[in-house]
Amino acid sequence: MAATTRAPTTPAPSTAAQQLARGQARRPDPPPIQRVRRRRRPSGEPPPLPRHLNASGKWWLALSGVVLVSVLVVVATRSVAFVDLVDTRVLQGIAGIRSPGLTQVAEVAGVLGTSRAIHVLWLLNIAVLAVFRRWRHLLIWVVVGILVVNVAATAAATLQRPRPYEVEVLGPWLGYSMPSLPMTVLATFLVSSLYSLVPAGRRRNTAKWLVGALLLVTAASRLYLAQDHPTDVVAGIVLGVAAPLAAFRMLTPNEVYPVRYRRGSPAHLDVTGARGEAITRALQDQLGVVATAVTPFGLAGSGGSTPLRITVKAEGDEESCIFGKLYAATHLRSDRWFKLGRTLLYGRLEDEKPYHSVRRLVQYEDYVLRLLSDSGLPVPHPLGIVEITPEREYLLVTEFMQGAREIGEADIDEAVIDQGLAVVRRMWEIGMAHRDIKPANLLVRDGTLFLIDSAFAEIRPSPWRQAVDLANMMLVLALRTDAPTVYARARLQFSDEEIAEAFAATRGLTMPSQLRRMLRAQGKDLHAAFLDLLPYRLPPVRIQRWTWRRVGLSLVTLVALLVTVGVVINLLGSPL
Structure with a gap:
């Protein structure tokens, strides 16, 4: 239709977007943490959690x-x-x-x-x-x-x-x-x-x-x-x-x-016993913070790491909290299988290159978090990386958002909506995409919205990936309000063309699983509601992409499965 050839009109940025762009969206500093002298582990000394054979x-x-x-x-x-x-x-x-x-x-x-x-x-x-x-x-x-x-x-x-x-x-x-x-x-x-x-x-x-x-x-x-x-x-x-x-x-x-045998995600590691002691010792040696308790936190919204609430000593006799994400080799392998599965099923939705080590995975997330923080985005303050077992287990430490609630449980007004949309606009300006915008990754505290979990963030993403971020943000914000309100606030920061492209690029596959579950639980078809509000619609963006790499991986996977089945059948039928 003719609307596809019209020149895009960029609305004037909102106050929230202007503050983010100028780095003026200030938030309270994290609680003070008591620091002690750090200790470098001498050569030859085993790591906090060594691998050993009794x-x-x-x-x-x-x-x-x-x-x-x-x-x-x-x-x-x-x-x-x-x-x-x-x-x-x-x-x-x-x-x-x-x-x-x-x-x-x-x-x-x-x-x-x-x-x-x-x-x-x-x-x-x-x-x-x-x-x-x-x-x-x-x-x-x-x-x-x-x-x-x-x-x-x-x-x-x-x-x-x-x-x-x-x-x-x-x-x-x-x-x-x-x-x-x-x-x-x-x-x-x-x-x-x-x-x-x-x-x-x-x-x-x-x-x-x-x-x-x-x-x-x-x-x-x-x-x-x-x-x-x-x-x-x-x-x-x-x-x-x-x-x-x-x-x-x-x-x-x-x-x-x-x-x-109790229920739970295999991604959530046990942090009691030897591992808990190793985390406490490593935090003191490598970051100079004295931890008094290490407990799992927010497991329901995490499937790719073990999130932890770490109680540490603060000024005087007081205590404070910091947040930690524990990554291990099991998470690295899960990430590889996850990306291989997505490549086989859908082609390349975005960058599906696996990490080659746990260290690289944690380093990348820490770098992205610091990049977002330096750009004025409302993210937790990064505090550093702690090595638990070389090349196998690392802890990413950040500020703990004390008193914050998931956006799906918080009261949302127009100011919070503007902040959420301004976050997407600012990420577009600095060439970033979060890739995992869902209720568990958006926290609200005292009327301020915070963006967490940058593990899947991408630098210089495709326009399609950035458009998906906008649609997912609008869907999350509409869970606690309604589509007309969010759409009206979005038009203050995004053009009709940008919003239409976002919903043309977004459907069930590109929504995080938590967002899909919450949409089904509410019985609302917010995606259709936003489409009805658009002055026009763009054709859906094609997701399935066949490449020679995808065909080769599919054939190799099929052959490997057949060989494995043959070996197992042969072993079962072999006499002893």
Whole structure:
């Protein structure tokens, strides 16, 4: 229509926009915080929350190394006569106490070492981990299982040790005996279940004794039935325990990936115990603030980090609060999968390049926050970055907005509406886009609006991305007021062309999930209400974009899924 060719008219900026542009929209300074002398960690000293392998894990790894070296020695020298002699004498001694009753008991006691029992254990663990969406534990469970089975099978095929001779074998057996493949796989699966399903602490310690008892009973059964040599059983248990124990302790430490069954987002890390102490110590060493309490805060509105309210010492005997966002490697991986999924489903909505390290992620958000603050935008004062574990965990520290409420719960008047619209106008002027404007990221305190959470902000975004910010801001402001009021105030700072483009670029996909939920809960179609107020409409901006990169990623993902399914099916059907 003819309106698309008309020259844009820019309305005169409002008072709120003029104040933001001149940096005159002042807000109270954050409460004073008592500072102490900072301490630089000397070279070689472990970080506040180090990654470690306990003494038991080191012993198991050492024993597995001994087993592997012994296998190499035997293969190289072909001298197993002494080991065979000792094993045979032990089995002959056990065979001397056989009786029909004990044989029946041994057959029942060895049921966990059967192929069917191990397959059931495998499927149950996969089902439980998938139901509780513990994907990292599930991945390690599967990878360790496949790795140990193949290593044990390769070692057995290399050694080619026959089953015990000069002793009657009472139970079923298959293949070579060194190491005992059933004992290796059973130990691997039981230890993997222990570290992926049982919460750390007293319950896990009790479960360790149970796992040890099950392995002991199964081993005793197989020795009584002469299905394996004693050294076969020992080697199998050592390999089966060492591999999953080291993998889970190093890749899923309790401090970072706790096993828990209460509801909650996997992005929200536990900040009690060792991690809480590490945060307190790191804050004092690196920022010079003395923290007295670290508690989660505002978890409902956060899905990509762990937001924290940190109580610190202020002047005299008083206390104050600062805000912290805890980022870990799990958030980095979630960000990568999230961006990969968006690329596969929608093409490139905006910059979907993943971060390569947790450090880069935190550095970028801190930089953007300082850029917004220096531009006069009403954002929390940045206070610095705290390193918890190098390259794995960092804490972004800012001012805590004491007494502020989410905009979805606060009273909104025309002054607050003008401030919200002025924030978008100012971001356009400095070449920024927030990309996540939703009620949880807009706070109101004493009639002043604050913009928080700049994690997704983009520098020099596309015009489409900036237009989406305007529409989302208008929708959020209309949740507590109405569309006509917000539209009337918007025309004081934006032209009809700019508003029409904003709603042409915005629909369900580009709205944050919290905003969509609140719109559905109110039963209002605010998007349609704004469209009805426009003097004209622009055609919707196309979102779906097919590129060679998207096609290639889709094909690679499909092939990877097919290969994974094939490996799992092959493993489930392989005999032990």
